[in-house]
Amino acid sequence: MARIPVEERREALIDAAFRVIGEQGLSRASTRAIVAEAGMSLASFHYAFESRDQLLELLITEVLASEQRAILPADLKGKSLTELLTEGLQGYLDHLRADPGREQAMLELTQYALRSALPLAEGQYAQYTRFALESLELAARQTDSEWTVPTPVVARLLVALTDGFTISWLIDRDDAHARASVEAAATAIASLATSKRRSQQ
């Protein structure tokens, strides 16, 4: 076979691993299944990585880190806080619906990290929460609102909500119900802020 730089091989294997996990689950993502997906021989795996655990560790840090759960819509102008939250969460649901295996893989990898006592999940979640926090602050500025609860607390709530919605949807795949719950959630979270505009409340 053609000679491929190690870095490139590593990248290809990580991508292949993530695809296998998304399609078949972590428990079926053996080294053999991964190299088959990548079109490589088994030995190439251990030329690129020390062990399967090392690949998973890199997979978690790299792939989970690249997951920038967009929680705000692209166009922020002229929308109420509830609308921003609704559209943001709705956008996340669309992303989930487009590639359910991806989010299912995320959940499995998170649990794997928890069981392996890898301190990866913690850092990853801290980053999600930080990102949610920035989104919430931006949304408040944009709508002349003020959170009546410390923003990090609302951020944690928002992150928990997306995880919970993910599980619910993966189980019943009920788009209509999910949409309705997202709207209710957006309304509920928006109630934790007060508007400084006369036009509202």
Place this chain on the structure above:
Amino acid sequence: MARIPVEERREALIDAAFRVIGEQGLSRASTRAIVAEAGMSLASFHYAFESRDQLLELLITEVLASEQRAILPADLKGKSLTELLTEGLQGYLDHLRADPGREQAMLELTQYALRSALPLAEGQYAQYTRFALESLELAARQTDSEWTVPTPVVARLLVALTDGFTISWLIDRDDAHARASVEAAATAIASLATSKRRSQQ
């Protein structure tokens, strides 16, 4: 060894399996690990069950079904809707803190059911949601409130929230942060109901 009725053996094995999963995770819950925990020989396993999958299937239906996530406190009297929701969610967090492995096992089993295309997770979640719905209706009655959003929608939101909080807490084990988010969540959800009492809003 003493002769044990098959039914009793099955029950002991299911209990043992659940303990192993809680302590070490589903991936490490091999038939050997399970029989070791139950103090039996390997052959006893296959005398009681056709396969490991069959045990897991029964485990999911029986154990998950017995999980009656108590979402309301015991004493309902004289409390506001926000207080009821706060105490209910707080009680769930206490339950989680008391035995984290249990809820972690639940999550792993749910994902296993999803991957195996067992229609079990769906039914189980429908039951959780039904139970949450009843709790929400009871709480509304008790506080002379009325949900402004269809109750099943709020129920789904509540179930998603508990799942999300479970994941968050399992990852960072931050009690103070969890408590604060639960309070915020209770306030937010309560905003989806209007009170019929003059004393409130």
Place this chain on the structure above:
DNA sequence: GTCTATACACCGATAGAC
């Protein structure tokens, strides 16, 4: 019915030819 011993598939990882 319950055990020990074992079959057989698959796992992660490696040796050694090329």
Place this chain on the structure above:
DNA sequence: GTCTATCGGTGTATAGAC
């Protein structure tokens, strides 16, 4: 560097003695 072939270990499941 890349491959095929194989090692040692563990998994589920079963055969057969008692």
